[in-house]
Every structure is written in structure tokens, then in C-alpha cells.
Amino acid sequence: MKINVISGAFEKLKTGAAILPVFEDGKPGRELERADRNLGSMISRLIKQGDFTARPGSVHLLYPGGSMAAERLILVGLGKKSDLTLDRIRLAAGKAAPHARSSGAESMVFVTEGLGLDAEETAQALTEGSILGLYRFLKYKTNGESGKRKEIKAITLLAGQAASVAAMRKGVSAGKIIAESTVLARDLVNHPGADMTPTVLAGQARSLARQYGLKIKVLERKQIEKLGMGAFLGVAAGSIQPPKFIILEYRGGGSRPFIALVGKSITFDSGGISIKPAENMERMKDDMSGGAAVLGAIRNAAALKLKLNIVGLLPAAENMPGGRALKPGDVLCTLSGQTIEIVNTDAEGRLILADALSYACRYKPAVIVDIATLTGACTIALGHEAIGMLGTADQYKQQMRAAGEKTGERVWELPLWENYYDQIKSDIADMKNTGGRAASVITASALLSKFVGKYPWVHLDIAATAWTDKDRPYTPKGPTGIGARLLTQFLRDFEK
Ligand code: BES
Ligand code: MN
Ligand code: ZN
Numbered sequence: 001m002k003i004n005v006i007s008g009a010f011e012k013l014k015t016g017a018a019i020l021p022v023f024e025d026g027k028p029g030r031e032l033e034r035a036d037r038n039l040g041s042m043i044s045r046l047i048k049q050g051d052f053t054a055r056p057g058s059v060h061l062l063y064p065g066g067s068m069a070a071e072r073l074i075l076v077g078l079g080k081k082s083d084l085t086l087d088r089i090r091l092a093a094g095k096a097a098p099h100a101r102s103s104g105a106e107s108m109v110f111v112t113e114g115l116g117l118d119a120e121e122t123a124q125a126l127t128e129g130s131i132l133g134l135y136r137f138l139k140y141k142t143n144g145e146s147g148k149r150k151e152i153k154a155i156t157l158l159a160g161q162a163a164s165v166a167a168m169r170k171g172v173s174a175g176k177i178i179a180e181s182t183v184l185a186r187d188l189v190n191h192p193g194a195d196m197t198p199t200v201l202a203g204q205a206r207s208l209a210r211q212y213g214l215k216i217k218v219l220e221r222k223q224i225e226k227l228g229m230g231a232f233l234g235v236a237a238g239s240i241q242p243p244k245f246i247i248l249e250y251r252g253g254g255s256r257p258f259i260a261l262v263g264k265s266i267t268f269d270s271g272g273i274s275i276k277p278a279e280n281m282e283r284m285k286d287d288m289s290g291g292a293a294v295l296g297a298i299r300n301a302a303a304l305k306l307k308l309n310i311v312g313l314l315p316a317a318e319n320m321p322g323g324r325a326l327k328p329g330d331v332l333c334t335l336s337g338q339t340i341e342i343v344n345t346d347a348e349g350r351l352i353l354a355d356a357l358s359y360a361c362r363y364k365p366a367v368i369v370d371i372a373t374l375t376g377a378c379t380i381a382l383g384h385e386a387i388g389m390l391g392t393a394d395q396y397k398q399q400m401r402a403a404g405e406k407t408g409e410r411v412w413e414l415p416l417w418e419n420y421y422d423q424i425k426s427d428i429a430d431m432k433n434t435g436g437r438a439a440s441v442i443t444a445s446a447l448l449s450k451f452v453g454k455y456p457w458v459h460l461d462i463a464a465t466a467w468t469d470k471d472r473p474y475t476p477k478g479p480t481g482i483g484a485r486l487l488t489q490f491l492r493d494f495e496k
Pocket of ligand 3: 346
């Protein structure tokens with residue numbers, strides 16, 4: 001996808017579709033006024049009659065005929081001017097771009113005059129919204145359609161003033177990198193479990209390392225045994241797919257301490273011996289979304305050349321009910337030396353994370369962030385609108401919340417009070433791996449907290465947000481790729 005920035009008037013620009021943003025209130029911008037005049041007040045009439053409301057996410061397609069060089073004109077609503085946020089701009093682009101594509105356009109021009117937010121950030125949001133809104137995954141379609149499908153090949157952002165072109169170009173280049181990493185995360189999750197095994201995932205991490213000059217180490221079963229990651233090995237035991245412990249290092253920060261990013265990478269979660277019901281089990285190929293987000297974030301850090309040192313840890317395994325599988329009642333000895341009684345083999349995420357978090361401590365990190373499709377209960381708590389956040393580091397939780405607002409990947413905190421720890425007390429081991437139905441987002445985190453030592457730690461539960469069953473403006477049905485953008489914003493703020 002080619003995205004460029006120019007300034008000037010839009011009428012003379014030949015393009016498949018000109019996208020014109022419209023506010024519900026306030027004075028229309030110069031470009032909108034001129035377009036309206038050229039179209040004999042058609043836009044004013046549309047708005048007056050209520051055919052186009054300019055509510056966030058509303059779109060309206062017009063064929064302007066000879067009154068301008070664009071073949072199509074798409075009005076896109078931004079809501080009230082005073083409520084405008086970067087995410088609304090992202091949403092508008094995410095709605096407009098696929099609309100332009102399905103109407104047959106192969107190029108688009110975005111008019112950005114009068115939006116009133118920071119030019120660089122606006123350009124980044126438009127770029128992200130367009131690329132993410134146009135996302136589709138056609139690898140497994142054989143109907144021959146893929147070659148014939150129309151694609152948007154070029155996008156032009158039209159700056160309101162010549163003076164903001166340079167800033168907007170910066171925004172576009174960051175936006176492209178960042179959106180493409182989310183696309184990478186979505187692609188990884190979209191692949192069926194059979195084609196995205198721990199071995200394949202490790203291969204993907206290796207090719208990322210090669211492309212961006214990262215250090216990579218993949219620990220094989222033998223080495224994992226030698227280290228003593230009993231919890232991770234226990235989860236992997238029921239599958240014929242060997243586990244891989246993927247370690248990726250990006251060093252751009254000189255002598256700064258590492259930031260550790262840990263991503264749950266269960267390439268398929270059947271539940272193991274505590275097998276899941278059949279309904280929706282196919283979705284459990286998304287149980288490596290945390291790992292995908294970490295790969296995306298590290299790709300961004302490297303491509304944006306952030307002045308940070310980052311280690312990404314991906315414990316990758318399949319949770320299957322094979323003959324050697326972990327059984328309820330078994331006791332596992334973790335890398336930390338603490339023991340865990342298995343009550344339910346479907347609570348496997350916290351087991352692999354326990355060992356990965358202990359491993360993260362070896363880096364003496366400034367902060368550990370883990371991201372995981374950890375608990376179905378996260379949907380009960382927050383629905384599909386927010387990532388559940390828990391942790392021990394107030395400052396970093398605050399930073400994560402701000403990053404969530406900025407990226408539209410919003411997070412909401414749940415408490416990690418001492419009282420909850422009673423629920424995971426075991427009669428036989430140091431703890432048990434489930435704490436019953438009550439507050440299970442929290443009790444899962446309570447277990448994790450026992451493996452982060454003294455290091456500041458933020459946990460993100462993306463079980464409810466890694467996948468969407470309905471199309472959203474810049475998030476089509478399927479894997480959302482959530483987390484890559486959030487973590488990247490968190491890292492960018494960390495750099496300051
Ligand atoms: N991967 C699942 C969590 C999940 C469930 C993600 C639904 C997305 C949608 C996790 O491994 C799991 O199975 N959690 C159990 C824990 C329970 C057994 C304590 C859950 O949430 O039901
Ligand atoms: Mn599970
Ligand atoms: Zn799982």
C-alpha cells in the first residue's frame with residue numbers, strides 16, 4: 001500500500017474516491033463548503049433531510065459527476081467536533097476505506113483540513129484505520145476470487161496546510177509500521193492450529209529476527225527440562241507438538257534495563273483432559289494472541305528504532321488431551337521452585353506464564369508486562385470493550401491506561417487484593433491452578449503475581465478482545481490483533 005501526503009485543493013485530484021469528513025455540529029471546513037457548492041448544495045440537503053447524520057461511523061457514497069476529478073465522494077461522519085479523538089479518526093478511516101474498496105475504488109484521497117488535532121497523530125490514525133479496516137485474510141480461499149478482488153492500492157492524505165505535510169509524513173510512516181505489525185498479529189492468529197504450531201511460531205519469530213536484526217533463542221524441550229520449567233512442560237505434555245520457548249531481544253537502549261514482554265502462546269487450547277465443550281472450540285486457535293501481540297510490538301520497536309532494550313518471551317505449546325497429558329490432581333514444580341496443584345487442565349495459560357514470568361526476572365527488568373487470552377470470565381467482567389488489567393506497578397498501570405485511550409485498545413483495572421489469594425490455596429501444594437468461579441480473572445492474576453518476584457508487573461487479559469464476532473470499523477470479524485498497538489504506545493511513552 002502506497003500512502004503519500006500532499007497539500008492543495010482536492011477537486012482536481014484524480015482518484016477513485018475522495019473521503020470528506022463531516023462533523024455533526026460546527027462550521028463545515030473550506031473543502032466541504034466548496035464541494036457542497038460544486039454539487040449544487042447536495043451535501044447540505046442530505047444533512048438537512050437527515051439522510052446523512054455525520055454520526056461517528058456513518059458513511060455516504062455520492063457520484064459527483066463532472067464537478068470534481070474524483071470518481072466517488074464518500075462523506076464520513078466524525079460526530080461532534082468537541083468530542084473528536086484520534087480513535088474517532090481511526091474509526092472513520094476504517095469505515096471509509098473498505099466502503100471505497102467495495103464500491104470499486106482502487107485509490108483514495110482523505111481530506112484532513114479542519115480536523116484540528118495534531119497533524120502527525122492524525123496522519124498516523126488515518127493510516128492505521130485504513131490499513132486495519134482493509135484487512136482480510138484470504139490464504140485459505142481457493143475460489144479464484146482473490147486475484148480478481150479489487151484492492152485499494154494508493155492512499156493520499158491531503159494536508160490542510162503545506163506546513164503540516166512534513167509532520168504528516170512522519171505520522172504516515174509510523175502508522176504504516178504499526179498497522180502492519182497488527183496485520184502480522186492478525187495473520188498469525190488466523191492460521192489454523194495445525195498450521196501455526198509452536199514450531200511454526202518459532203519459525204515466524206526467527207524470520208522476524210532476521211529481518212530486524214534481533215537476537216533470538218528458541219529453547220527446545222531438552223533445554224526447557226534442564227532449566228526446570230515444570231509447569232510449562234506439564235501443559236505441553238499431552239501434545240505431540242514439541243514446546244518451544246521463544247526468546248527475542250531487541251537492543252536499542254544502550255545500558256538501560258530491559259522491559260520484558262511475555263505473551264501467552266498456546267497454539268491451540270482444547271482444554272486438555274478437562275476438555276472444553278465442542279461449541280466454539282475452533283476459536284481456541286486464538287490462544288496465542290498474546291504471543292502475536294508481543295511479536296508485533298517488538299517488530300514495531302525495532303522498525304521505529306526505539307531507544308529501549310526489550311525482551312519478548314513466548315512460551316509456545318499446544319494444550320491437548322494425549323496419553324501423556326497432565327491430569328487433574330497432578331502437582332507441578334515450576335521454574336521458581338514453587339509447586340502448583342492442577343485442579344483443571346484448562347487453566348493452562350497461568351501455568352506456562354508462571355514459568356515465563358520467572359524467566360523474565362532473570363533480566364532484572366524495569367517492568368514485566370504479560371499479555372494473555374487468560375480467562376473466559378474476562379468477558380463476563382468487561383464484555384468485549386476492554387482489556388482486563390491487574391498488576392503491582394501503579395505508575396505503569398497508569399501509563400498502560402493512557403496508552404489504551406490513545407490507541408483505542410482500552411484497558412480497565414481490576415483489584416488484586418490480598419483476600420483473593422485464599423481462593424487459590426491448595427491442601428497439597430503451594431497453590432492450586434484455579435480458584436473457583438468467583439472473580440476468576442483476579443484469581444488467575446493472583447497466581448501469576450507469585451512468579452514476578454520484586455519486579456514491577458502489569459498483566460493484560462485479552463481473552464474477551466482478541467477476537468471479534470462482529471465487524472467493527474477498523475477491526476473486521478476475526479482476530480483483532482489487539483495488544484500490538486497498545487504495547488507499542490506503552491513503549492513509545494516509556495522512551496520519553
Ligand atoms: N484460553 C482460555 C481462555 C479463553 C476462554 C479465551 C474463552 C477466550 C475465550 C483459558 O485457557 C481457559 O480455558 N480458561 C478457563 C479457566 C478456568 C478453567 C479456570 C476459563 O476461563 O474458563
Ligand atoms: Mn484453557
Ligand atoms: Zn488457554
